[in-house]
Amino acid sequence: MPVVVGLWCVAGFIAIAAVAIAIGRFSRASALIYGASLLVSLAALAFGLQHLIGAGFPDMVDYPLGVPGIGAHFRLDALSAFFLVVINLGGAAASLYAIGYGRHEIAPLRVLPFFPAYLGGMNLVLLADDAFSFLVAWEFMSLTSWALVLANHRAPENVRAGYIYLVMAGFGTLSLLLAFGLLAGPDGSYAFESIRASHPVPFVAALTLLLTLLGAGSKAGLVPLHVWLPLAHPAAPSHVSALMSGVMTKVAVYGFIRIAFDLLGEPVWWWSLIVLAIGAITAVIGILYALMQRDIKRLLAYSTVENIGIVFIGLGLALAFRANKMELPAALALTAALFHVLNHSLYKSLLFFGAGAVLTATGKRSLEDLGGLIHRMPNTAIVVLIGCAAISALPPLNGFVSEWMIFQAILVGPQLPQWGLRFMVPTVGALLALSAALTAACFVKAYGVMFLGRPRTPAAEAATDADRFSLSAMFILAAFCFCAGVLPGLVIDILAPVAQSLLGARMPVQVHLPFSLAWASILPIAESRSSYNGFIILAFLVISGTFTAMFIHRFATRATRRSAIWDCGYPDPSVATQYSSSSFVMPIRRVFGATVFDVRRSLDMPRPGETRPGSFHLKVWDPVWRYFYGPVARLVLRSATVLNQLQFLTIRRYLTLVFATLILLLMVVAAWR
Amino acid sequence: MRALSFDIAHLLAGLMLVLSFLLLYQDRITAMLNVFAMQAVALSASVAWQAVIQDAPHLLVTAAIALVVKGIVIPTALHRIVRKLGIHREIEEVIGAGLTMLVGLGLVALSILLMLPVGEKVSILVREDLAFALAVILLGLLMMITRRNAVTQIVGFMSLENGLVLAASGAKGMPLVVEFSVAFSVLIAFIVFGVFVFRIRERFDSVDVSALDRFRGERGEQP
Amino acid sequence: MALMAEIAAQAVQMLLVLAIAPLMLGITRKVKARLLRRIGPPIWQPYLDLWKLMHKEAVLAHNASWLYRTAPYLVFAATWVAAALVPTYATNLMFSWSADLIAIVALLGTGRFALALAGMDVGTAFGGIGSSREMLIASLAEPAMLLVVFTVALIAGTTQLSVIAETFIGGVGVRVSLGLALLAFVFIAVAENARIPIDNPATHLELTMVHEAMVLEYSGRHLAMIEAAAALKLMLYFSLLACLFFPFGMATKDQSEIALAIGLGSYLAKLVVLAALLPIGETAVAKMRVFRYPIFLGSAFAAAALAVFLLFVSRGGL
């Protein structure tokens, strides 16, 4: 029965979209539409959660739709239930946020119908249980989000972004199509049950996994298929960017898990090498590029790339353990990955909302034009600070928990029998640590330049705080980040059925009564006696911090005097002397620059005595453009130009073509046996 | 009788093939038109002979059409066009006559090669006949693509079509042959008409392409 | 009752680290001064400094935000908690399981995060320089640290400090990999504590400042908090070094008074030794240019990685 409820929710979204087409042009429509989407996503969220807590036994239904003879199958199990929770949490938050934010929309008809349809598409992907329905839903999701990316289509760069996005999406779908083709076999048994029943030979399975990596990876943003994210995510309206970045990438992760862990049967150990390598590279490259960005939304998009890399590291570990029949570590790694999925959806949506609030308040997306917003937008500043701390994996917030669990899984790595993995796992661990540290740097920069310091433009000076809907959405997400960090045990227990159903094992029960001091502390697996308790850490921090403050205020002094900035005795009134985004990351750029970046600098320094101002330009490119996509595009266009000659032949030449082909075929006949 | 009938049919078909080669060889329009007329006559003769040996009287109609339309009407019409439109008397060749000849020989060889292994199910006469017909058709096509001059190409197409009729008449008891030959005559009439109306002079190559860019907006890079 | 005792033990440890942290600072300064042929301040000078600072009024820039004011307490609290969770004189303290080595490193990260933000709050060039360089150093040190953690965790099978300590006390023999890990750890500790050759705690020369540049605007009690936090951090690294590589003398199973006393004594002895060694090392080398940090910490990383891989070899795999 539950799956039908899910389908009803999808239907609800589609219905809202239809209504939106009808009433979109009225001024009140946006609040109405977003309110309705909020309700539906809350319903879907509730029932997904309920199904997940109810141990998530699979529940199926099929209709005589789709491919004839196969029909359209839908299924709800623990995995899809969990992702339903993730997606509809993000969806609900985005809808709530948009009730306020949507008022600023210029052309509502370009957003309102597609937003609920987009949510519906993502939900449908999770419910689909045969290749055809899956791909239809998958591509429907891409299409609607593409339309949303083009909501502001008058800016040429947005049109370009939409184009690149849709082409990448098409590429991904085609690779998934090929993967399903392998799984379904020549006689086309597309239903997932029959695929589960069949056991492909290792080579075919490996090929399928690679194709799945291409397909799901291009949607999730694995390097080098990540190029569309930093273009498309900023182009869309901020609540949509939040969905694309925080939620849709999770649907891609779901697709990978569904195929790699559910449909593909037993993995082979070296698959995990590939997944781990790609995941680690993605994490590091993603965050390095995020550091280099000045546009806040592009920065966030690149940081999404990084987080997806972290998730795939977890998945790779899970594959490795599973291939070696080490169920418990596998469960740990998978749970960690899923936990990170949840976390990232929370704080990335939060951060995009914050970026949207700043964008509407100042009209600026470039960090270099902001500053000092903590004074003008105090509430936004608080929630964004929580988001930044969470994404930087700082205890006691949630980002740390999932990364800690992944580290725990990594520490089990050396028990793997294969030498390749033994050397790979620590390396991945080091890279993960690197990316975590760089994340902290990245968000210190982002928050520091955006909210701290002195305003760099009048627009930033005049900013005002976001409306109450947007704020409440952000505060709710922040609260979730907090709770998931303080009581991770609850989340892990809720996640348990997923690992149970996929791997036949689960992490030990975390939250057990009666209440003891050890309550709600994470115990990854029995043999590693490590543990972490966010609750107690928080208590410690709060107690010692407040105690110290009170002590000093009570027994020492609380006298405070305001005065001008000291700045080592040389205060400079110009706001341009503050550290900017580019200057903040200059050391990191210098350290990693030569290897990973494609930096173009131009310095124009007037000679002494000249009065004209000097100038320094810096552009950091994604080298994958220069070394991969650029050449490919050029190749296609060049061959198009070459072939285009054939449009201008004379009739006689065309006849010659026909004649030649005829003779060729005749020769074939003559030569045939 | 069987042998004789066979020999005559063979002879006429062979004659048509030879005439096709002559067509390829010609380099002056008037002469070429005459050769074509001869081929048409040969065709009608062979069709008539088929009518006799298959005692299929309706083939005589076809023969008559071939004789009248292609032997007399169209050649004269083309003579007029050549004069009216002031088309050069010389024929522009794309590749030299000698080379064309060689290619033609190759085509003949190919068509024989194709027909030889055809099994016993098909009568020997039909087989030989088809070999010739195929050769004539291919030579006609070859002529169309190795000559730039409009009229020559029409002639090429028509000799191709002669080959068709030859094949059709050779096909024992094939229905609707007459209708087909009529239909083809109409088609050719269209072509001649088209040449005349659209003033397609020297070049049967499409009108100069560069002149068309402004209509098509097709040349050059995308912006 | 037992609960109360355990809580008491934990509280003792918290107060202990807090109490002796400035002393360590004082000792290092004194030794350093002597090495430079100076008399140097008395070793309890840090206490006096802190006391003085606490009683001075705090001067804030006009545009300093609430974050600027709360950061010092957060930094202090995070560092203090982290320091308190490292087993010092006894293992199995009641809260030791609530955070493992990774969590402790991450807690320091929280402090660093807050401080780096505070450095950018009033919008000066110096603050920016400090924060930027601090984050650079951290991002270079963290991977090496993780590999060190990895090495010890591979031997002990856990990242739980008490257990690690107990395992090592139980004796794991002398290992090359542990030696390399120690080397790496020392490098990291130097970098994290802003000591020479990475940073110079005693300079205000802008080209070289890192930590000092971040806290340039602070004064009064806020500065006191930050100074105390720095002392605690140094202390924490001393204790970590002691607990990971020289755990002998710690009170493990039997928590009898004798054992605790021995543990306490040996712990203090280790600290003093380390506090004396540090300035000797510092006076031996010169401050580095910023863009040589990668080489310094890269070598730490290399050593740690080598440690991990050697571990596989020496064990023939686990």
Add this chain to the structure above:
Amino acid sequence: MSAALFAILWIPAVAVAVLAFVESYRLGAALNVLAAGLTFVAGLSMLFAPQYRTDILIVDDFNVYLVTLTTFVAFTSSIFSASYIGHELEIGRLTPKSLRFYHALYQAMIGAMNVALVANNVGLLWVGLEVATLTTVMMVGIYRTPAAVEAAWKYFILGSVGIALAFFGTILVYLVSQEVVGEGLQAMAWDVMLQNSAKFDPKLLSLAFVFLLVGYGTKVGLAPFHAWLPDAHAEGPTPISAVLSGLLLNVALYALLRFKMMLAANPDTIDVGQVLIVLGLVSLIFAAFMLYRRRDIKRMFAYSSIEHMGIMAFAFGMGGPLANFAGLLHMTMHSLTKSAIFFAVGHIAQVKGTQRIADIKGLSVTHPVLAVGLGLGVVAIAGLPPFGVFMSEFMLVSSSFARQPLLAVVLVFGLLVAFGALILRMQDVLFGEPSGPIGGVKASYVPLFVHLAIVLVAGLWLPEPVVQWFRSVAAQLG
């Protein structure tokens, strides 16, 4: 001979006679729509008429559905043409006299295609196809602009050569069968041939097929016989472009398939499948690349038709129940979608007064409804769900990748390249700062959106009879 069959053959014939003498273009258009509508009704009723065969005509489950499709698209196109022609007359590109000619030819073409579809006699099939070709030739040239004349001429010459070669193929087929089944009409009856084709001389049969392939392939528009197609689509009136892409190509392909069945039943002939696969892939890749340099919007979609014909050829070349099913589905979906696209493009070209893509921008601002129509059409033709083309491509790609991975990779490559080009141009047209006139549209959106709706539904659900039809034909195709 059922009434319906009689009707689909004679209504157009009568309509030709009548329309040739109707002066007023409004009346002419109305009559045209009426006749097409009646033909459609007849075609629809043929679905329920019993199967039927003589040596001349045949109604089996291979053609009955195509008749319905053809008459339907012909009907909708006639509605579209009614609203289209009016505008052409206003701006004076056409004269009432040429319109008389146009309407008569339109009906003649429908009749000819119906003849070709229901012909059992391969000679009659040939006649029908050629008449249809010639009528379209004349309609392509109807604007009398140099470009139109050029296009018509090119179409005419290439078409005639195709006609001739196809005719030779027909003769050969007759010869082959005549040696087995004896002289006379039944030797030209397709179903008789199919029954006996196992006994035919394989060599001669293959030879015959080669000529038929080149001859009819020219009309299918497979590269390298495609040359006439883009110009004919671009320079002719848009309703004709719609009918060309939507129907004539299908009918020609249908003719080819009839003969393919014959060869499939004879083991010793050349492997038709491989030939079709090669031609299909060549057309697909070639057309896909050609899409990038297009400036004329109609010519671009003409190339996309070549691309899709290539896909179908590939599908039928692969053979097997799934691939054949996919191919048949693709035929249907493509004809509906492509004609819908041409409906949209026709109105767009009228309101913007140009066919140059570069001069049409921001359509979604100036003419939202047309923009939605074109957008959905392109999305559908580019093979994106939830539209029917996706379902066929889904089955084709997945099944052929499991059987012939390398070929499938080539196929996917071509699909992706074409996808890129189509989306690129669509975005150019729909988005960005609007350009060109804003003026209102006197357009009939009904045909456009009816087609799109059908394609959408078919992309999610195929009615059972259709499935049965596809299955049985797919089985016959081997």
